[in-house]
Amino acid sequence: QVPTVDPSLAARFVQAGIHRVGDLLRSAPESLGAAMRADENLVYYLQCVAELMTATPMLRPFDARVLVGCGITRSHMLRDLEPSQLVDRVDTFLRSGSGQELLRTAKPFEVNRIR
Numbered sequence: 001q002v003p004t005v006d007p008s009l010a011a012r013f014v015q016a017g018i019h020r021v022g023d024l025l026r027s028a029p030e031s032l033g034a035a036m037r038a039d040e041n042l043v044y045y046l047q048c049v050a051e052l053m054t055a056t057p058m059l060r061p062f063d064a065r066v067l068v069g070c071g072i073t074r075s076h077m078l079r080d081l082e083p084s085q086l087v088d089r090v091d092t093f094l095r096s097g098s099g100q101e102l103l104r105t106a107k108p109f110e111v112n113r114i115r
Helices: 007-015 021-026 029-036 040-055 061-069 075-079 083-095 097-105 108-114
Strands: none
Touching: 007 029, 021 040, 029 040, 040 061, 040 075, 061 083, 061 097, 083 097
16 A cells, blocks of 8 residues: 555654654654654655655645655656656556556546646
C-alpha cells in the first residue's frame, strides 16, 4: 500500500517530537523510525514527499508521491530533468505494478489530470 499520513501516523509523529515539516526533514530516518516504531523506509519516503512539496510550488501531494515512485526523491533531481525525460519516467512508473497501486489510491480528479 502507498503510504500517506493518516491520523494514527500523525499522532506518532507528534509523540516522536515532530511538529512541523522542518522537524521531519531534519530527522534521521533511522532514529525517527525507531522513535515512532515505524519502518525507516516509510519515514524516508515521507521525507522525500515533504521535501518535494516544500521545494516545488503548487506541487500536489499525489504528484509528489508519483515523483518519489519514479525515483525522483529530491527537488534538484526534478530540476535537472528535461520535460521529455520526466514524462517518460512518469509514464514508465505509472505502467508498473507500483504505479498501478498508486493509481488505485488516487482520487478520480487526480487520475483525470494525468490522462
